[in-house]
Amino acid sequence: MIKGKPTILKTLYTYFLGITTGELMPELAENKYSHSEQFGKNAKKIKELYIQYRGKIKLTENITLKEIYYEIIGQRKNSITVEEKNEEIEFTNIWTKVAGIKNNIHGEFLYQIIPRAVLTREKQIDRGIRGIDPQCKYCNRQFETFQHLFIDCKELKMFRTYVIQNGQSEDPNFEISKKLLLLVDIKTELIPIIYGYTHTVWACRHFEDTLNLYKLQMKYHKDKEIYRKYNKNKN
Structure with a gap:
């Protein structure tokens, strides 16, 4: 141990x-x-x-x-819902926007991202799943929580910067933050970028081979373009 x-x-x-x-x-x-x-x-x-x-x-x-x-x-209490944590945000428009995503696979993934429902190692342990290594597979130092994985991990800093710069070509104020991943007041044309980023980070954590910035970038662009391809005239 x-x-x-x-x-x-x-x-x-x-x-x-x-x-x-x-x-x-x-x-x-x-x-x-x-x-x-x-x-x-x-x-x-x-x-x-x-x-x-x-x-x-x-x-x-x-x-x-x-x-x-x-x-x-x-013994930990169940966490409150994302709506309860963000009472100042009107979630009806957010859920409606996600419901309008044409491809079910893409829509279901973002449905998990918004309420932080993806099964991170923290959540697996909270649910009593045994034998889980709780560490982030990118940095091997911190507990893998949603916040750490998608926003804070230092090993993904250069990748986040790359994605931010890509998003700022559409919106100069684009930043990867808690609010952004809730899709609050987000432009429709930015959703493929958010999907590409979150899906790349989530999928690549399972890869056994060594990851570098180039591989993450290629995966990101592939996911982003697949999203656009299957959600034309929608998102």
């Missing part, structure tokens, strides 16, 4: 070897491993989750740290 590059499970292991293990494992509390300095946000996240749900976790003699992790994740 603790071999290889740091994962959120290794972070949990390190956290339990830290000072806060005093409550559960006093014999390990003397270990002064500086986990919070080495693992940053992941360690903080695990600590906050543990403190929030520790009263609901049943500790048995043979329970493993991995099982404790899944107990913590299993």
Whole structure:
């Protein structure tokens, strides 16, 4: 469990070897491993989750740290809907726009992008799927959340810049942001670019071979043009 590059499970292991293990494992509390300095946000996240749900976790003699992790994740409340998070946005027009996409495959994918419903590794773990490596496959450092994958991942920064520059040829204010991926007040001619970008990032995370900027660009243009081909006179 603790071999290889740091994962959120290794972070949990390190956290339990830290000072806060005093409550559960006093014999390990003397270990002064500086986990919070080495693992940053992941360690903080695990600590906050543990403190929030520790009263609901049943500790048995043979329970493993991995099982404790899944107990913590299993206690998390269901997230609120995208409409509830963005009450100031009128979603009727957004859903109507997506419903007008001619090709069902493209429309269904964007239907998942808008409410952040694509099955990221974070969501797979939240749903109790075991054996999931939670790390982003692009950077191998951060937890793969929707926000990280499509907006924040540093390994995709050059690709995002390329797509932004491409989009700015249609709209000088084009930027990849949370609002953009909700398709808020978006020009119809920009939807192929958004589809091309999000589908490329999503699909290429499954590739086993080494990815570089050129391969991402080629995949992006292919997806964008396929979208345009099958959605003529619509989007």
